[in-house]
Amino acid sequence: MTPALRREHHLAQSFPRQKVSQGELDRFIEPFGSGLHHLFVLRVxxxxxxxxxxxxxxxxxxxxxxxxxxxxxxxxPLAEWHWGNQGAVIYFHAVSAQEKETAFHNALTQSGSEVRFPFPAMDDNGRECVCPPEYWQCNESLATQLDADEQHFRQHCTSLLSSLSSPGALIHDPACSTGEFIAHLAGELPDRQCLGSDRSASMIEYAKKHHGTSAARFYLADARDIATTGIQCDVLILRFLNAEVMSRKDAQRAFLDMAAGVKPGGTILLFGHTPVLIAVPYMAQVLKLELISSVAARPGHTELFQFYRLRTPA
Incomplete structure (x- = not known):
């Protein structure tokens, strides 16, 4: 087991370890390394x-x-944080477990709530870590891994789109990976048109093989070329503008390009396995999109996950 993995297991057993009384300032140190991208800020x-x-x-x-x-x-609650030779030194006010749960509940009901991850995944040289193209060569092991942590996303999308979209609406997943996500939507929303694409030929081959009986249609294409295809969808699902998939700069460029593929008054849903890289409120302002919500949770669960819902100008 690597030192980084040992640290993760130690934190899982001991986190959080409160050292001071409630209301007093405490601190947490995240050293340089792979753990930095696990730090997040909740605005509520x-x-x-x-x-x-x-x-x-x-x-x-x-x-x-x-x-x-x-x-x-x-x-x-964040007081301040410093960046130095130790890494990120975070000062915060110690609070009770109940206050933390209340913050989560409030985040779902109060407008302007958002979860942000300041640091991307980084390599040993301090540069953004992006999976190489060969990582996306699909096989059963990778497919299982990719599908394992998206049940909550599928559940939330199905519930949302059942009322948000209309019969006949085109739902486009332009980086559909194994096809499991868009095929699930096609099964749950049979009167919508569900379209999935991916730039990995092995992913599209896998999707067609495993979801050939689905109403979802699959084709080979780079998501960043969506603006040149002429496809105009009612709902655009973006599940790849995320850490380890691309850099922040590339994610911003891709978002700018793909937003043009949504019909006036249409919906953009932005989320993913790893943290969303772009500053969504800022990009919404630039493109004059309406940012409706930024976080979500499954019914009956005290939890949060990044889930941006935007609407294009009518």
Missing amino acids: GGNEWVGRKVLQHSETVGWHISSVLQPWMLLG
Whole structure:
């Protein structure tokens, strides 16, 4: 086990370890390395809380990092943080477990709430870490891995689009990966048109093989070329403007290009397994999109995950 992985397992067993009384200032140090991209900031009610994503355990997949955040991952209201030779030194106010749960509940009901991840995944040289093209050569192991942490996304999208979209609406997933996501929507929303594409030939081959009986249609294409295809959709699903998939700069460029492929008054849904890279409120302002919400949770669960819903100008 690598030192980084040992640290993750240690944090999973001991996090958070409160050292001071409630209301007093405490601190948490995240050293240089792969853990930096697990730090997050929750903005709710005009205040900012700081937290750290930690390994979770399930019987099906064992220890894993999930896109679902839990209240206990919060450290507390952010006071300040410093950057130096130690890494990121975060100062926060110690609060009770109940106050953390209340912050999560408020984030779902108060406008302007958002979860942000300041640091991207980085390599040993401090540069953004992006998976090489060969990583996306599809096989059963990779397909299982990619599909494992998206049940909550499928559930939320199905519920949302059942009322948000109309019969006949075109739902486009331009980086459909294994096809599991768009095929699920096609099964749950049979009166919508569901279209999936990916630039990986092996992914499209896998999608057609495993979802050939689905009403979803699949084709080979680079998502960043969507503006030149002439396809105009009612709902654009973006699940790849994320850490480890591309750099922040490339994610911003891709978002600018793809927003043009949505009909007036249409919907853009932006989320993913790893943190969303772009500054969505800023990009919404640039493109004159209406940012409706930024976080979501499954019914009956005290949790949060990044889930941006935007509407194009009518």
